[in-house]
Amino acid sequence: MKQELKALIVEDEELARNLLKSYLKGHPSLTLIGECENGFIGVQKINELKPDLVFLDIQMPKITGFEMLELLEHKPEIIFTTAYDQYALKAFDYNAIDYLLKPFSKDRLLKAIDKVLERIGNNENSQEKLEQLSAYAVNEYLQRIVVKDRHKITIIPIENVRYLESLDDYVLIYTDEGRHMKQKTMKYFESHLSPSDFIRIHRSYIVRVDYIDEIQQYEKESYMVILKDKTKLKVSKTGYKKIKEVLHF
Structure with a gap:
């Protein structure tokens, strides 16, 4: 046929x-x-x-x-x-x-x-x-992220991204304008965002380096970052090591 x-x-x-x-x-x-x-x-x-x-x-x-x-x-x-x-x-x-x-x-x-x-x-x-x-x-680091919400397509310049959060098969992207959802993995973003601009601080979070306002210790060998908008995010041991390397402290 x-x-x-x-x-x-x-x-x-x-x-x-x-x-x-x-x-x-x-x-x-x-x-x-x-x-x-x-x-x-x-x-x-x-x-x-x-x-x-x-x-x-x-x-x-x-x-x-x-x-x-x-x-x-x-x-x-x-x-x-x-x-x-x-x-x-x-x-x-x-x-x-x-x-x-x-x-x-x-x-x-x-x-x-x-x-x-x-x-x-x-x-x-x-x-x-x-x-x-x-x-x-994509043989260069991402300069923007494109997301679709129902019938609306939004182009997010990478400099507007504050942090990303893992959510099952999706990633939540927090920006200056609000929150967006994209069906991608954290591993994808970890490898496609510039490591000098973004750090994976935890299995659930990737954070923009210059949006980190403070790092606090809340238990022995346990840390959190406080972002410029006062959001608090947990930091893993590996994430803390990466932060130290990038911020040189």
Whole structure:
């Protein structure tokens, strides 16, 4: 039985969208159900229309393709369309997720689609690979965190983050404006936040260094930090050692 896939384009350049549409026209296994010019609209349309396959640009205004992936409730197959550097392309190869390096030919596009059709036909799940790729592709420390609360997407500059708290499978992010929740691990943030700016003081807390106001001992070998907003957080032995190293005392 022939597979019929619903496809969506998320790409900020109109010329690139038009090229993709011309290449896809008449494809026997694909029905194009929409196009989006940025990641904000992309998140909404993917969760609403539930496409089987998305052609996704990486470098877009507002939010990147990787940031968009983190916000999706519906998880489609992804073919990246990118002008990304070779470092990231190794990550694609490693995770067996296909990409189209701009400028690409129609033949290259059709091969990528065939790859997706084969993966779906073999009932392979790409979601774990996509999550690994999202983390692997960030080869610099985070400059911002993107969170989604119902229909609202918020971009948090990293300098606005006060501290992070572990909550089961989520992380609570405390900022100057309030609190946000994101489905990521503390381990992810520990490795993607600059260690000169953030310290994991406890298994449950990562704190911005310059937001620490005071360190107090409340029992033998037990400490807590008091933040500038007077929040009190427990410090583990390992966390206390890290604080001493970073603050040089």
